[in-house]
Amino acid sequence: MPLSSAFASYAAATPLGAASVLHQPYTPARVSVESANAAVLAKLHADLAAAHLGGGSKAVMRHRSRSKLLPRERIDAILDEGSPFLELSPLAGYDLYGEEAVPAGGLVTGIANDATVKGGTYYPITVKKHLRLQEVAAACRLPCLYLVDSGGANLPRQAEVFPDRDHFGRIFYNQARMSAAGLPQLAVVLGSCTAGGAYMPAMADESVIVAGNGTIFLAGPPLVKAATGEVVSAEDLGGAALHCATSGVTDHFAEDELHALALARDLIATANLPSAPTQLEADWEEPLYPAHQLRGLAPLAPPSPPPAASAPPADSSSKGFGRMYGQSVGVVANAGVLRSDAALKGSHFIQLCCQRGVPLLFLQDIN
Known part of the structure; x- marks a missing residue:
């Protein structure tokens, strides 16, 4: 499910009077928490929708007038x-x-530049977002496709x-290192790629270019x-x-x-x-309680004062292994003060999780 749809489903959760989580009493505190979280989720969904609009209606119309798809349409x-499609840092x-x-840093990480946002140019946050995607791809041994x-x-x-x-140059350093490590670096040139935008297809293992626009x-x-x-x-300078026929920078004519x-x-x-695994590691069941009900969790009692200095501190964290959809995960949950x-x-x-290659899930509630 796309992230925007997931947030939409989450924001459109059950009414406030729905069954409680873990048989928690339906207290005024829970009503307040659930209402506040519903408002926050609604704003998050609205912000995600706004980010998906790119550079605005005028920029989108100008983009489409050149027979060009929007970045998410390309994906x-x-x-x-x-x-x-899991979009990072939307x-x-x-x-x-x-x-x-x-909007969205001008980059949809999968990776596709959004030319409706400042001509697809790289702001500092665009660079950070691009580098983060390369970091994830390298860790997960994934090929990179640059649109x-x-x-x-x-x-x-x-x-x-x-x-x-x-910085910006690190993008190309990563591209070279990942290619040398056997992770394919592929590029599709869909518009005018100038200066730093020209290096990605030039350094790719294989690249495609669109006639007329590329x-x-x-x-x-x-x-x-x-x-x-x-x-x-x-077109004569770099079409x-x-x-495809003279310089050899690109390999495929589209x-x-x-x-x-x-x-x-x-x-x-x-x-x-x-080949990616097609079967989950083990059978799995739906969680005991619907995820949307977690929106209303609230303390059952007012927070207690911190223990006296002379009292032995209680361990404020819990750790252990579990499974989600058949995938082994390590869970770190904490509350209170981290001693x-x-x-x-x-x-x-x-x-231990790093040594075994087990992904980590952090449930954070800590000072």
Whole structure:
């Protein structure tokens, strides 16, 4: 289920009078908590919907006038029908640059640039989001498919894009390292890819370019004219015919976007990737209590004062192994103050999970 649908289902939970969780009395405190959480979830769903609108109606109309799909439409076209897509950091850039809106950080991590947001250029948060996706892909041994429609770094903020170790250039470092490690790096050029946007398809193991819309160059025709006086079209400077037939930067010529995405599916099919497991590790059952009822959990009694310093501290955390949908997971749950004994216990359990390759679930309620 897409994240937006999951949040929508969660926000549209049962009425306030529904059955309590763990037979908890229906107290005024629970009514207050459930109402407050319902409002927070409704706002979250609204913010996610707003982020999915991209750069606004004018930018979307201009984008579509060039016979170009929106980034999430491109992702839908390339995935298996009915396959879920987990979008990372969908609210990246939220209220980060004041009145300068950057919905979803201008990047849908799967990875697809959103050209309706500042021409697909990279803000500092866009770089962080891209690097996070590469980190996840490397850890999970996943190939990377870059749907590129980007003008490179956002020039007014380039001083913030290049300053540290995890900066714009790290994207290409990761791309080279992952390719060397046998993780395919594939790119589809769907628009004008300038400067930093040109490096991704150039460094990819294989790349596809769309005729007419797709271009790759470090500087576009206006800069060429300003620097040399030469007048050249974008297509002649870095179009599909040039890069497929002359420069060799791209490998596959696509007539349109849907053709390009179909070619990308073929590239994935021939990448000789290890087969993903099709069966869960074990049989599983639905949880005892519906997840949406957790929205109303509230303390049964007022919080008690902290124990006196002379009293032996209670361990404020619990750890253990469990299963979710047949997948083994380690669970760390805590409440109260994190003391040294609980921290030692938790760190040992986390090391154990890392050693065994078991994913961790943290249930946090701590000072």
